Amino acid sequence: MTLELKHVGKTLDGDVHIHPTDLVLEPGRFNILLGTTLAGKTTLMQLMAGLEKPTSGEIWFNGRNVTGERVQKRNVSMVYQQFINYPNMSVFENIASPLRVARMAEADIRKRVEEMAGLMKISAMLDRRPSELSGGQQQRTAMARALVKDSDLILLDEPLANLDFKLREELRDEMPRIIAERNCVVVYATTEPSEALLLGGHTAALYEGRVVDYGPTSEIYCQPADLTSAKVFSEPPINIAGVRKSGDQIVLNENVSWPASSALADGEYTIGIRPHHVSPVRTHESDVGITGTVHVAELSGSESMIHFDAYGDSWVSLSHGVHPFDTGEETTLFVDVSNCFYFDPAGRLVSSSDSAGVN
Secondary structure, eight states: OOOEEEEEEEETTTTTEEEEEEEEEESSSEEEEEEOOSSSHHHHHHHHHTTOOEEEEEEEETTOOOOOOGGSOOEEEESSOOOOTTTTTTTHHHHHHHHHHOOOOHHHHHHHHHHHHHTOOOOTTTTOOOGGHHHHHHHHHHHHHHHHHHHHHEEEESTTSSSHHHHHHHHHHHHHHHTTSSSSEEEEEEEEOOOHHHHOEEEEEEEETTTEEEEEHHHHHOSSHHHHHHHHOOOOOOOEEEEEEEEEEEETTEEEEEEEEEOOOOOOEEEOOOGGGGSOOOOOOOOEEEEEEEEEEOOOOOOEEEEEEEEEEEEEEEEEOOOOTTOOEEEEEEGGGOOOOEETTTSBBBSGGGGOOOO
């Protein structure tokens, strides 16, 4: 069972919402759509579900062309960030509704609803109406209704966004097991790189309606295809600066340089380095110090995020512990250059020892 997009695109009033896209999504794992708001995640899911018709290309499911097939004829479940429940039904009946449509036996309905309610921590609320629930409880009800049905395709559009932190963590732990037990294709949209990494599976990085990278989630994170993919898969934003490879040195400016790999040709490059590899304290002997002016220092208690300007570029440092700085203060921060990405002038990741072993 696979969902395949063959050169699927969507244009509306002359504006390209989805550029021609080719994807093959498999069952038994998360297929993650990662991108910022308005990157095209929801539109792509609506095309997969049949809620929108593509203006180009075809959608195939389990070896069958379903491009023109109405959503009512597809065995699809979808959960949006904005929870949707039937207001006049109890929580039990909301969850049971797709099973009743499928004419399942009453005993089986009750068993499956109670199992799913237990998983979603809403067993005590089965007799209530949605209006009597909190926003998080309503979202859990909507998720339970989507997951209780044996759908061939489950589309989850930022489903945990309205839940409290503890429940989000619990469901992130539980959901891979839930998905593994179902013979269905699961597509999960998120704006959070950390959520994609926690869920695993395969990730499609989206930027302005275009899939810029696709593959196993950890591989996309560690070896992005290009600078755009690296930007999509970094929060806080990845640090970017221009450098020059000259002989055996990478030169950031006249005062800052470090040893270069011989596999990297001389020339101009863009480096990318994630904020957690920039620290107020030296953590490796090979770290390179860069001096800049603090713009903002944000302390959470367990972490410190420092925004600073250095050599004409804006940088972000994210480190464990409390590291207070004053706005306007000049300071030196330390870059673990062994974790730099190197991109050529076209933005493609350079395959060299400099970009190996990124974590």
